[in-house]
Amino acid sequence: MALAREHDLHRRRRGRNVALGVVLVLFVALVFGLSIVKIEQGDMMEAFDHQPRASALPPAGDAPADPGPAPAAPLDPPGPAPEVAR
Amino acid sequence: MSDIPAYEAGGDAEFRDYVALLKPRVMSLVVFTAFVGLWIAPVAVNPFVAFCAVLFIALGGGASGALNMWYDADIDAVMRRTQGRPIPAGRIAGPEALGVGLFLSGLSVMMLGLAANWFAAAFLAFTIFFYAVVYTMWLKRWTPQNIVIGGAAGAFPPMIGWACATGGIGIESLLMFALIFFWTPPHFWALALFMKDDYSDAGVPMLTVTHGRTVTRRHIFAYTLVLAPFALALGLTSVGGPVYLAVSAVLNVLFIAGGWRILRRTEPQAQADGYAVERSFFKLSLYYTFLHFAALLAQHAVGGL
Numbered sequence: 001m002a003l004a005r006e007h008d009l010h011r012r013r014r015g016r017n018v019a020l021g022v023v024l025v026l027f028v029a030l031v032f033g034l035s036i037v038k039i040e041q042g043d044m045m046e047a048f049d050h051q052p053r054a055s056a057l058p059p060a061g062d063a064p065a066d067p068g069p070a071p072a073a074p075l076d077p078p079g080p081a082p083e084v085a086r
Numbered sequence: 087m088s089d090i091p092a093y094e095a096g097g098d099a100e101f102r103d104y105v106a107l108l109k110p111r112v113m114s115l116v117v118f119t120a121f122v123g124l125w126i127a128p129v130a131v132n133p134f135v136a137f138c139a140v141l142f143i144a145l146g147g148g149a150s151g152a153l154n155m156w157y158d159a160d161i162d163a164v165m166r167r168t169q170g171r172p173i174p175a176g177r178i179a180g181p182e183a184l185g186v187g188l189f190l191s192g193l194s195v196m197m198l199g200l201a202a203n204w205f206a207a208a209f210l211a212f213t214i215f216f217y218a219v220v221y222t223m224w225l226k227r228w229t230p231q232n233i234v235i236g237g238a239a240g241a242f243p244p245m246i247g248w249a250c251a252t253g254g255i256g257i258e259s260l261l262m263f264a265l266i267f268f269w270t271p272p273h274f275w276a277l278a279l280f281m282k283d284d285y286s287d288a289g290v291p292m293l294t295v296t297h298g299r300t301v302t303r304r305h306i307f308a309y310t311l312v313l314a315p316f317a318l319a320l321g322l323t324s325v326g327g328p329v330y331l332a333v334s335a336v337l338n339v340l341f342i343a344g345g346w347r348i349l350r351r352t353e354p355q356a357q358a359d360g361y362a363v364e365r366s367f368f369k370l371s372l373y374y375t376f377l378h379f380a381a382l383l384a385q386h387a388v389g390g391l
Contacts, residue, residue: 012100019101030138034201037134 103172107155107183108148108190115375116147116243122379123247123262126325126386131202131251138201139250143243146194146210150239152187153218156180158226161288167281187218202250209249213242230293237270238263244379258323264316265378272306272313272345273371279303279348280361280368303349306367310345314338317378325382327389333381337374344370 120143124136131139155162155173159180162168172178191214199207221236229235241263248259278285278294279302285292294302317338321331344367351363 009098012098016099016101016104030141033134034138037132041132 099172099177103177104186106172107152107178107186108145109151109155110148112151112240113144113147115240117144118376119262119266119379120144120243120247122382123244123259124250125247126258126382127248127251128324129251129253135201136250139198139206140247142194142198142201143210143246143250145190146198146214147243149187149190149194150214150217152183152190153214154222156183156187157218157222159183161227161290164288165284198246198250203253205253206246206249209242209246213239213246216242227290230291230296232291233274233293234271237267237274240270241266258320258325261316261320261323262382265313265320266375268309268313268316269371269375272309272341273368275302275306276348276364276368276371279356280364299353303351307342307345307349310338310342314342320378320382325386327385329388330378330381330385333377333384337377340370341374 117140121136121140124131124139155171158168159171159173162171163174168174173180173183191211195207195211195214198210217236217239221232221239225232225235244262244266245255245259248256248262275293278292279299286295293305317334318331320326321334344363347363348367356364
């Protein structure tokens, strides 16, 4: 049967697939390495997510020395407690 | 035979055809200049991040090369020099090249944004747009100044490299841009003088075809004069110094002298010695950029002004 026979077409396709596989593995390694470097450099790993979180605030040393007067209490009566996402 | 003849004709692409689609030779200039721009910038970059950034800039350059080959497949099929490219040779289909170009454009811009910063990524996106749309689609077939304006696309990589490190633009990166921008026309026109490519058959208005060879010679000399002050001015910035200035002064004297010799020659004289002067000027132009950027690296290594 012709299908069982190794044809030049199959050789070319195998070569292409193996090369693409190698490129993809290298890409994964690259992204992994980049992540390690970024984490080691202490880059911001999480952004503002519409809810204030202590982990996404600037370090305490950056705060101004005199925070000024405390903000006035909101005029609106407190509404129901916000839903907690998790 | 039970095989399908179309496959016998080599219609199935190999991996190297996809690599050829990215114009690896053009990429080498992009890699080198982008690396220099990034490395000599005043902000230190982690070596692995620098490696990734240069890689993604090169990938973006390759993507724009694929888009260029997709759009120019009709011209490439006419010119002898480009008939063997994957699309005119029938190994890769046009729409597939378009897909590869668009995918790699998106990937390179996104990854550069994540690896370096989003200003550099936006700059890369603009460069791809400039080469694929402004140069390839608008200018190349319309004006004999195509090389001049299209040269900007090749001049952006050191600026992108600089932007990866600093997040912005500086006088140094603008002068690196000017160095490649004003170098490109004499480089390509010297090639056009002795290659005598079949541009006219392909309908590409090269200056040698539209305005003649005497005008082209005059243009080459004029650009060597315009280029020199920008190249030397770079030596007076924070990335310059005595090493760079010495190299640049020698190269510019040689380049202007070469341009002058090209200007003084007539076409019969050039034909008589097989375009020897034009060929040596072209070779000098290759060393010109390489040595300027190598000098910037050397100057960075020994310290600036």
